[in-house]
Amino acid sequence: MSRTQTKAFLYFTALILFVITLRIILMTSMPLLDTTEARYGELARVTATGHYWLMPHMSASQPFFAKPPLATWFAASSWLAFGHNEFALRLPSLLLVLLSCLALLYGAQSLKMTRQQWLLASFVMLTAPIGFISAGAVMTDATQLAVVTWAMVLLWRLQTCAEPSTLDQYGLWAVLGxxxxxxxxxxxxLIGLPVLLFWACSSRAIIYQHIKKIWFWPGILLFIGLVLAWYIPAEIYYPGFLKYFIIGEHFQRFLEPGWKGDMYGIAHRQAIGMVWVYWAVSIAIWLPIFIHGIVKDKPLINASLDTQTKWLWAWVLAPLLFFTLSRNIIWTYTLTALPAFALLTANFWPTLSSRFKKAMQVLIAAWLILATVASLIWIPQQAENRSARKLIQQAQSDYPNLPLYAYSSDEFSVSYYTKGNVHVVDDYNAVITLLQQPDKLLITSKKLAPQLAAKEQAAIIGSNNYHALLMTRHQ
Incomplete structure (x- = not known):
């Protein structure tokens, strides 16, 4: 490696370590945010303490059918191993995003990528907002990212090799399982659509050879075994799981705007095509390179593109095109497109004009400064307003002997920070009756708190932007 290459290698390594350090600071300092993070954090806590390892539970009486258990297994195991804290819950997500970066390194030779390009691609993944947030949030998305990235890399390695590697064939089917x-x-x-899009832009010979290398009976049997090993016991011990999960979560959620059957949250009704707005926000400072690439390569209509570039564009565009007509989406649905976009960025970078590079360097520097300030000051402060952590700490410190109730509030962080020791009230009349009793604590939404306090002579003793803590009058 030349002196210039060594300098570039060390430069990108230092930048990546800096970004990871910022992420770790946030993972340590921030409370679990309502609703998503606190929901999955509480799911992990209940699963770990209740030993619900087959099917994660939201409570002793409520199994969680919305997602398979892998991400919860990771979070719950980390929580038990490294302490009952936010960092432990978030650690698997960071490791899984880094594992996705390692997948790109594993495929570097078949992708004709140097170590410097791999580092740049990893830097793009970690600095794009969707990557930075996912690398350290208690969600299921980082788990899916790692699976999809490894599958796409293994599929590409099988596409480019003269003789398929048995290790890659086993690895592909294991990852699919x-x-x-x-x-x-x-x-x-999210794995199959990019492959189909790539095949649609390829010759019959390429398609035939790809299928021939993918098809591997021992791997297929391994795949079937991995799938059935959990899904059969899950349905036996929790009848009705498959119907809700397969039909509800995979079809009704996307085909029915504002789907009413969601047992664990609220269906998200968005405008058609909103996924492209989410994508622009997801990559933020890297958006100019995406636009540059679209104009330069004209993917899907440019027959002269080389095979690798077609593969990467299919990987980027397939999930975006798939969700274009869907209205029940959230911004993390763009995440699996990020690794391929990062690879395209690494390929485009040497071809950019010096003026374009300088403009991008200014954007990157501005982002790093903004991210540093935000991570140390602004984000932790704002995060406290999206969580009940401080209010719970106040209640437990100042009034340790008073019972705590929750009504009309995002109760996941309340439940997590009280370790489930909170009485959830679902009925408004029951809340009115409760507030007529002396020496009771109630956490509710900030909007509702003034109304309740005025009617029933309860006092607001703490609040943030989303929650309020009330105490009824003394006896």
């Missing part, structure tokens, strides 16, 4: 326990059919769709 693991994908069923990560996010179910959605994971297979």
């Amino acid at each position: 693991i994908g069923a326990i990560a996010k179910g059919l959605a994971t297979w769709v």
Whole structure:
């Protein structure tokens, strides 16, 4: 490696370590945010303490059918191993995003990628907002990202090799089996759609050779075994799981705007095509390179593109095109497109004009400064307003002997920070009756708190942007 290459290698390594350090600071300092993070954090806590390892539980009486258990297994195991804290819950997500970066390194030779290009691609993944947030949030998305990235890299290695590697064939089918326990059919769709799009832009000979190298009976049997090993016991011990998970979560969620059958949250009704807005926000400072690439390569209509570039564009565009007509989406649905976009960025970078590079360097520097300030000051402060942590700490410190109730509030962080020791009230009349009793604590939404306090002579003793803590009058 030349002196210039060594300098570039050390430069990108230092930048990546810096970004990871910022992420670790946030993982340590921030409370679990309502609703998503706190929901999955509480799911992990209940699963670990209740030993619900076959099917994660939201409570002793409520199994969680919305997602397979892999991400919860990771979070719950880390929580038990490294302490009952937010960092332990978030650690698997960071490791899984880094594992996705390692997948790109494993495929570097077949992708004709130097170590410097791999580092740049990893830097893009970690600095794109969707990657930075996912690398350290208690969600299922980092697990799916790792599965999809490894599957796509293994598929490409099989495409480019003269003789298929048995290790890669076993690895591909093992990853597909693991994908069923990560996010179910959605994971297979996010792997299969880019492949189908690539085949649609390829010759019959390429398609035939690819299928021939993928098809591997020992691997297929391994895949079937991995899938059935969890899904059969899950349905036996929890009848009705498969119907809700397969039909509800995979079809009704996307085909029915504002789907009413969601047992664990609220269906998200968005405008058609919103996924492209989410994608622009997801990659943020790297958006100019995406636009540059679209104009330069004209993917899907440019027959002269080389095979690798077609593969990467199919990987980027397939999930975006798939979710274009879907209205029940969230911004993390763009995450699996990020690794391929990072690889395209690494390929485009040497071809950019010096003026374009300088502009991008200014954007990157501005982002790093903003991310540093935000990670140390602004984000932790804002995060406290999206969680009940401080209010719970106040209640436990100042009034340790008073019972705590929750009504009309995002109760996941309340439940997590009280270790489940909170009485959830579902009925408004029951809350009115409760507030007529002396020496009771109630956490509710900030909007509702003034109304309750005015009617029933309760006092607001603490609040943030989303929650309020009330105490009824003394006896």
